[in-house]
Amino acid sequence: MTAAHSDPIHSQSDHIRRAVSDRAKRPLTVKVMDWVRDRPEGGIAVMFVLVQLCCIIGALLFPESFRYLLPANLSVLLKSIAVPGIMALGVGVLMVAGEYDLSVGAVYSLLSIVCANLANAMLGDIGMDPHSALAPFAAMAVALTLGVAIGLLHAFVTLRFNIPSFITTLGGMLLWKGTTLLVHGASALRFKPTEPFATLFGGGLGIIHASMIWFLAFALLFYFLLHHHRLGNHFYAVGGNRNAAVAIGINPNRTKAIAFAIAGFMAALSGVIAATRVGSIQPGGGLGMELQTIAACVIGGFALNGGRGSILGIVLGTALVFTIQDVLLLLRAPAFYFDMFVGALIVIAVVMNTAIRRGRA
Amino acid sequence: MTVHTEPLRPAGLAGHPGAGLVPTETPLYEMRNICKRYGSFTALDNMNFHIGRNEVVGLLGDNGAGKSTLVKMISGINPPTSGEIYVNGKRTEIRNRSDSEAAGIETIYQDIALVDSMSITRNIFLGRELVNRWGFMDHRRMQEVAIQILGSAVQISGIDNPDKEVGFLSGGQKQAVAIARAVHFKRNILLLDEPTSALSVRETEHLLAYVRDLKREGTSSVLVTHNLYHAFQVCDRFVVMSHGTKVFEARKEDTTIEEVTDHVIRT
Ligand SMILES: Nc1ncnc2c1ncn2[C@@H]1O[C@H](COP(=O)(O)OP(=O)(O)O)[C@@H](O)[C@H]1O
């Protein structure tokens, strides 16, 4: 800018600077209130805190009948959050980039079976003599690589032929489910890996299972990737407005392909970690997880058409869904109540987010 | 038809449609015999167009004339079906945004090209994030620069939070953010496709004054507008388009607002 116009510039910039520093000086309560209202995951954060408070108060009032706070229950609860949470991280990143993956459940089953079979073939079972400490790691590396490859295949078909990823990955879901039955059949498969693999992915610290530690570690990693890395910024851009991203020089196909690869990787990882935790694999075990993880993301504030969502939203969404499952189990409610609650929760979360957004727009 | 004095050669539009004025010195940017087809529809037909040094070109014409198509072609996101492009006299392929960025071209698109779900700061730095060597963004520095450039070019009313989502801004505020972004990163050529359609009178005056300043600093511009008074305030040359071809071209000193108006209306 030239000297002739420099005065108003500074007043304008100073005005913004002043407003920014004023906002930084808001009292903490106001900041929290504003955060809840401004962030897509704000509503769900409030709901999560309320549900936890109710559970804790209930457990304190009726310690005999509602055993929420018993370490055994907390341990089960954390375990139940971890595996779908790991999968949801990948699903969520892909949703931010404006695409879906309906095949993650099938990929989870297929690649955990591939991992177990490979590990067992390489003497990676703890019961074998002699056994190999490295075998499970090698098998896992293959499974994770295949996860990335499957994600890239979905990306290629979706982007090359310009079709909705909903269709590509719906096809993928059936394809990989069929592949699982083809290569393995419908019987359960033993997976008792050797040390140190077993401890690394199946051990734990007190009531915190290793899978939960992995979930939190990946959540932290993805937080930095999605919210602070250039690549994450590009995920939001291609998901939020593909044409604008192109106009500004971002390659949408490359960016989306990376997101598909991440979803495939995380599906494979969650499969291997679940198999290690349980010690055996049911070929149909991943069934329904694709919708559960999408539900968790939507509950956590993700937009179905992309460009909106956060890692905190994934963590809170998953945690809320499985807290409800845990409470229903504690109350000995039949399993179908879980589906009913999650169904209602999805609709409520979206209605709430839309209402908040409309109120601000 | 106008008769041009030296050093410009006569346009001869009747004989060679789309030929127009021939540049006297090597232009910053030139397109020759450009065609653009969308399926069977021809959006640009044998178009010649150039941008000189220290020049503001007014690109005029009715809706659907092909102005935005031309602008998007210069900015690389809409490559030509056939024809040649020269940058500084050198034959150049400009087929995507990276090519045009290398040529120092910035664009304010008519359809804004902002991501509604992202903040003002993130939109301004989209694709050009300030990052450390591992690719992590420096949010503090980006915010500070964003605040600085929001204060330049147009004095945007009512923006006081660079973290605000663009989707919650008014039309004029969005346009102002798009302007601020292009203005900050411009080097050789700034393309403005109907940039003032949502701006207030004060903001418009400010932007036009800014375009004049830019010329003095060595950045040429192309201004697409329906407002001939704005065009006459800042432009050195006028190009009128109709149905994908150039129908009139004249330097400001060789024409009048009435004549240009006449060509825009008649064709
Ligand atoms: N992607 C496209 N596909 C088909 N036709 C298009 C496309 N983009 C523009 N057009 C057509 O090209 C013509 C010129 O459009 P445009 O350059 O936007 O006009 P202007 O900006 O002068 O109003 C219009 O008739 C428009 O319908």
Ligand SMILES: [Mg+2]
């Ligand atoms: Mg236009």
